[in-house]
Amino acid sequence: MSRLRTSLGTAAVGALALAVAPVLAQGAAEGPGLGRPATPEEIAHVDISIPPSGENLPPGSGTVAAGAMVFAERCVACHGEAGAGGQGLTRLTGGVGSLATDMPVKTVNSYWPYATTVFDYIRRAMPLDAPQSLTNEQVYAVTAYILSIDGVVPEDATLDATTLPQVEMPNRNGFVNWYMHEGDGTP
Amino acid sequence: MARRGEEGLLRQALGEPVAGNGLLHRRAFLRGGIAFTGGMAALAAGGGGAVAAAVGQSDPIGLDSPPTMTTPGRSFTPYGVPAAAESDVVRTFNVNPIAPGTGTSRTPLHLLNGTITPNGLHFERHHNGVPDIDPATHELIIHGLVDRPLVFTVDALMRYPMESHIRFIECAGNSGAAAGTMPPQNTVQGIHGLLSCAEWTGIPLNVLLDEAGVQAGASWILAEGADAAGMSRSIPLDKAMGDTILALYQNGERIRPEQGYPMRLVVPGFQGNINVKWLRRIKVTDGPTHTRDETSRYSELMPDGTARQFWLEFGPKSVIVQPSFGVNLTGPGYYEISGLAWSGAGRIARVEVSADGGMSWTDAALSEPVQSKALTRFRLPWRWDGQPVVLMSRAVDEKGQVQPTHEAWKAQFAPGQAFMYNGIQNWAIDANGEVSNV
Numbered sequence: 001m002s003r004l005r006t007s008l009g010t011a012a013v014g015a016l017a018l019a020v021a022p023v024l025a026q027g028a029a030e031g032p033g034l035g036r037p038a039t040p041e042e043i044a045h046v047d048i049s050i051p052p053s054g055e056n057l058p059p060g061s062g063t064v065a066a067g068a069m070v071f072a073e074r075c076v077a078c079h080g081e082a083g084a085g086g087q088g089l090t091r092l093t094g095g096v097g098s099l100a101t102d103m104p105v106k107t108v109n110s111y112w113p114y115a116t117t118v119f120d121y122i123r124r125a126m127p128l129d130a131p132q133s134l135t136n137e138q139v140y141a142v143t144a145y146i147l148s149i150d151g152v153v154p155e156d157a158t159l160d161a162t163t164l165p166q167v168e169m170p171n172r173n174g175f176v177n178w179y180m181h182e183g184d185g186t187p
Numbered sequence: 188m189a190r191r192g193e194e195g196l197l198r199q200a201l202g203e204p205v206a207g208n209g210l211l212h213r214r215a216f217l218r219g220g221i222a223f224t225g226g227m228a229a230l231a232a233g234g235g236g237a238v239a240a241a242v243g244q245s246d247p248i249g250l251d252s253p254p255t256m257t258t259p260g261r262s263f264t265p266y267g268v269p270a271a272a273e274s275d276v277v278r279t280f281n282v283n284p285i286a287p288g289t290g291t292s293r294t295p296l297h298l299l300n301g302t303i304t305p306n307g308l309h310f311e312r313h314h315n316g317v318p319d320i321d322p323a324t325h326e327l328i329i330h331g332l333v334d335r336p337l338v339f340t341v342d343a344l345m346r347y348p349m350e351s352h353i354r355f356i357e358c359a360g361n362s363g364a365a366a367g368t369m370p371p372q373n374t375v376q377g378i379h380g381l382l383s384c385a386e387w388t389g390i391p392l393n394v395l396l397d398e399a400g401v402q403a404g405a406s407w408i409l410a411e412g413a414d415a416a417g418m419s420r421s422i423p424l425d426k427a428m429g430d431t432i433l434a435l436y437q438n439g440e441r442i443r444p445e446q447g448y449p450m451r452l453v454v455p456g457f458q459g460n461i462n463v464k465w466l467r468r469i470k471v472t473d474g475p476t477h478t479r480d481e482t483s484r485y486s487e488l489m490p491d492g493t494a495r496q497f498w499l500e501f502g503p504k505s506v507i508v509q510p511s512f513g514v515n516l517t518g519p520g521y522y523e524i525s526g527l528a529w530s531g532a533g534r535i536a537r538v539e540v541s542a543d544g545g546m547s548w549t550d551a552a553l554s555e556p557v558q559s560k561a562l563t564r565f566r567l568p569w570r571w572d573g574q575p576v577v578l579m580s581r582a583v584d585e586k587g588q589v590q591p592t593h594e595a596w597k598a599q600f601a602p603g604q605a606f607m608y609n610g611i612q613n614w615a616i617d618a619n620g621e622v623s624n625v
Contacts, residue, residue: 031398032347035329035337042338043330046468049409049419051476078285088285100492104601106483111494114477121479124417128286128315131415175486177475179423179497 050120054165057119061160062141064153070134070142074127082149083108093149096170109150113175115159115167119143140164207543208576210524211568213552278308279376288316288415291358293380296527297508302554302562303353304383306438311445312358312381314416314480318465322449325413327395327433331471334400341435341449344390350432351388353561355529357381357501358459359485363605365612366597370624374513378624379506379612382527384562387453389434392427392469401428401471409476410452413467420461421475421497422454430455430560433466455560456531457499458485458607488601501531503590504609505538505565505582516620519573524551528563530584537583538565544577544613551580559585571616577625578614 050056071083078089085091095105108118123139125131134142144159153159153167205212249257269276276299280292292311294304304310311317322341330336358381364371365378374380396408401424408427412418422431434442434453442448447464454461460480475481475497486496505528510516528535534557539548551565565580582590593610615625 031394033398034343034346035339035395035398038328038330038336038338042328043336046328047330047470048417049411049470049476049478051472051474099488099494099601100490102602104488104492104603106488108483112479112483114482117477117479117482120419120476121483124419125315125415125479128289131315131417174492175482175494175496176489177497178495179499 048120048124050116050123052114052116052165054116054161057116057161057164058136059161060136060140061158062137062139062144063158064141064144064148064155066137067141067143067145067148070138071145074134075142078128083146092146096150099171099174108146109152109170111171111174113169113172115143115147115152115164115169118146119159119164202570204570206541206549207547208574209570209572210540210542210547210549211570213550213567215568276308278310279380280311286315288313291360291381293376294383295374295376296380296382296506297375297511297514300525300564302384302527302564303438304385306385306440306443306446309383309385309437309443309446310356310358310381312360312459313445314414314418314460316415317445318414319444320413320448320465325449325467327450327466327468329395329399329469329471331408331469332402332405332473333396333471334402335398337395337399339395344433344435344450347390347394349388349390349435351386351436352430352432352453352455353384353386353558354453354455355382355384355560355562356453356459356462357383357529359606361459362504362608362610365593365610365624366605366608370613372512372624375506375508375511378512381459382529382562384529385438386436387432387434388436388439389432389450389453392431392433392452393429395433396428396469396471399471404473405471407472407475409468409470409472409478410461410463410466411468411470412447412463412465414465418460418463418465418480419476419478420463421472421478421481422452422457422461423497423499424471426454426457426499456501456533458501460485461499485606487604487606489599490601492601498607499531501529501607502609503530503532503535503582503584503588504528505535505580505590506612507540507578507580507614510578510616510620510622511614512622512624515622516571516616518620519571522569522571524567524569524578526551526565526580528553528565528580528582529561530582530586530588531560532588533559533585535563535565535582536585536587538563539581539583540565540567541579541581542569542576545579548581571620573618575615575617578616579611581611 079092080086080089083092092108095107095110098105140159144157147153148155204210276295278292283290294308294310325341327339361381362379371378406424407421409421431454434451437446450466451464452462452466486494488494507526509525528538538551540551541548551567554564557563590611596610613625615623
């Protein structure tokens, strides 16, 4: 390890080796160690994922009414009026209560377990022709609008970093973690 | 003078069926020479042709040669391409006019042999197109529940010790058409073509995670791509620390743009898009992030209305590709039945083939080497008598899991479900040798 680092010969790498050597000695002593430390600013810049806890949700808020306007402008062409889909369109709404029937309809409101996923996905990937072009406020708003269509949130709802993770999706308890299920020997 | 065992093999080689409708022993005709060599020597001996009649005025031998032997061939090319006559061996795809980069292209499995997919034919599934990434500026960040958040340039990663493994990658939506109520009349490419196999070379992900120092309490990672879908999937930490690699090379050359250039994850045996392409970020977490592509998509609804989530590992699966839909027989006689088998759980242990709709089965030969979580080629000699038959194949993996029938697979799920389908594929062959899906 030390021979490899010496042969690299740069002052920066040498300094890094000194700084982390006590920690590396316990765990990763065999690694080449060619990464550089990530700064908190760098991490904040790229860390866009939102888990169900809502940790990492950004500031800002959005209302159902504001979301309806965003939807009409940016979403309706691919998802139809009120997210109802249609010929060649991707349906987002309806189907609540259908999952255990002979005609299950999987939509955001009938199937997705967490509202945080809706926010995360819209913010990272939508609209398809200009992903990541919506403001945080617009993403909160359009999330609220989509959820309101099936009454998952009320018409006067405002979503933000506090209220979004508290939304109880209709299919919140409908998923079985099959990886853990198989892992503990009870398939 | 043949020993007793050899006599048995000889009988098999001469064509005594070992299962219904003409299936022969898997070792018939292998290494052999037993049935086939006799005539070859005679052919060779008779090939001498006419001896020149007159001394001193012989014809140049080029008069009897094909033009390729009498004209210098063409010069070199920087990057080779297949023969012009093979121009139909291509990926197929339908372009969505609203989102031209979103969708799939399919590997022409029925036109290939062996187990390795050429890089230009590897299937694609893009959720918003192929990004054009500059390797000089692309970086991988590892953060979250780690002692030392780290950033790696591509140049730095290229200096790490690497491993090579042959692994299949399959889209979780592959064969979805076969999960319907009517068998699709389509080629193996059209039904099962979201499946490819390559030698992937890269860095064991545990090396990089160890350098970052995974903290107690961590149980999953989130992997994220730098594409316009921001593709993100949660991966169990034990898998990320296990046989997962950060791949930089595909079949010897740097990964193709459509396969994740400059780097992708290869998560052996798991759902295709968990092998995140254009990888830019790994966040070590205390649970799954529940992204869109592990909740809304790639989960499977069961009859009681609950859904299997994180059903990540493919079960055992096989498909006969020769013959198959569009690969018809040209008349009674000898054929090699050939196909592909694979399992997300490890190696293929055996593949059985039936030519009578499942009444009788015999083991196919597995082409060596049989590798874990890789495509395995199976082969079986067959003498077709010209009567209608139904061909089937059934894979068993090293954990003893058996490929289910279509009906058994369907019974596990709610109507209309189609992810992770691995039911047995049946091909009917009529008296004209034409193949249909039944």
